[in-house]
Amino acid sequence: MKIDLQHIIFSSAPTREDLLLHKQPSTGDKFVVQVFRNHTFEHVERLMGLYLDYAGVSIDFHYSGYDDSFSLASLDPEADAVIMWVDSTRYNVAEFDTFITGRLEAVCSNFQRNIFAACFGSNLDISSIHQRTRNQVTLYEFNRLQRKLGADVVDERLEPFSGTKLSASACQFLAKDLGLNYLPSLLLPNLKCIIVDLDNTLYQGVLGEDGIDGVKVSVGHSELQSELKSLAQKGFFICIVSKNDRQDVVDLFKIRDDFKIGSDDFTIISADWNTKASSIEKIALELNIGLDSVLFIDDNMGELLSVHNSHPDVKLIAAQPDALVTVDILRNFPGIFKLHSSAEDALRKADIQSNQKRNTLKASLSLKDYLISIHTNLIFHCNKADHAARISELSCKTNQFIFSYKRYSSAQVLKLIDDPEFAVVSVTLSDSLSDSGIIGAVFVERLPACGTLQECFVSCRALGRGLDELIVLGAIQVALDHLSKTALNIQFCRGPRNAPAESFVETRVRTFLNSINDFHYSIDNSIATVSINQ
């Protein structure tokens, strides 16, 4: 549990010495990040251990020499990410944007994973980079640093010795921002769900004792409510787990018009007397997400410990009496910062809430009648380049219905889309209740004797609607047709949590595992409107 580190980072303001003494964790996910630079990055790296420890990642930084030309001679395609650490003040300003954009494109064409570019002294605009690779590049927003430090960003006095114009304060700020926000988001999937307690967390006071009119919303609590609302709009599931009377909670949100967040902003409200660990588990099941993508915020250390003991993968924030501190922790919590937003982000909550309506309908009708009643619309898209970012996102965060855990980057998806020996079929789903956007994809490679299914994944939001077979087998059929193949072979790799996918394979397509057989699936248009976008 990282609560002790939370206190050091957010409540006691660590000194430079504290940061230098805190080494990176030896446990946690290990990554290699290659740094190309024309000024020193090490002064940032050396202060980053505490933050990476809090984020649960361990990074081995591999450095290039100092090179204003950014020749990228030693680019390692196996690295987990690349950092371009650039001091633009060393160049003729007029030519800088063209030069560095060209170098970024050169990395993109030779490196398949995420690229982080921090161009000090420049307001670089990368809109001229080809749209297909733009999502691969994340630019650091130096105005974050400027807003915090103003003129103290630069220390030219120490530059001849430090190898950078960035001041010590700037390096310390960057260590925190990169260590908590940018690097975890570059290397790990984002969190999906934030579960918040009510009493003394979302407001000041105890609902059961102080009453609906008695609980107080301080400036900090108001800010926390706004922040949660904003995160809901960015696609995070925001839920409540509270030991309170449910009707009191419902009335609270109805009556208190000074709250910045309303009941509609929450995906699930769990207010009862069950243990919080069991309520959190139930929410994760209902949302079809893993507990490792859940963040729980509570002011009660006993509750946090109890949740940690039952579900060690759940991330925790100890809410502080000064809620502004809680807001600061939440804004900087690893896995919250989004590098890019997608259209699916906005659809997510509505889609889950529609699932509850779907379940009610499903209970009253036969499956076929139910699917017809909600006007299900399914489209198979073959090799659609502008789906690459979402396909990559899905491949990286799907854990349950996934066949091989290949975890494609956006650039890798694009490469396969361009490869005539591959068919990448993405599937979009909508019905009269909601538009789910892209919910799955299959990757099929043409081999002499057959098409081989290299990977298949479907979002948890689309599963359990009675469409699993149509989505997966339909997509495979579209891919085989595209590659002019009639025989199929399926690759499957059992993982820690892909039992739903394994069960599907066992019951539907077992004969294609490790052997080649003729495959034909007739797409059933009677339960859904199905179209194919070649």
Next chain:
Amino acid sequence: MNTESSTLTIISKISGKSEAFLLQNLSSKGLWDSFLHIDLVLSLEETFKIRFDRDDVAEMTTPEKVLRLIESKLKSDGR
């Protein structure tokens, strides 16, 4: 605050060398690398509430030179 003792403590902490070793090597160069040099400068500035100029930073190559520089800075500040 004993200036010499405090300075040696900081150099020892930053360089990873014992104070006894530093006392025996007061005139030795190369006891810390360029990254530790910056750490040393910043740590001394913070501890003694002083500010070095670029020439001072270039001058701080041995424990003895660091000690003399700190004493001179504090003296000129009337401390």
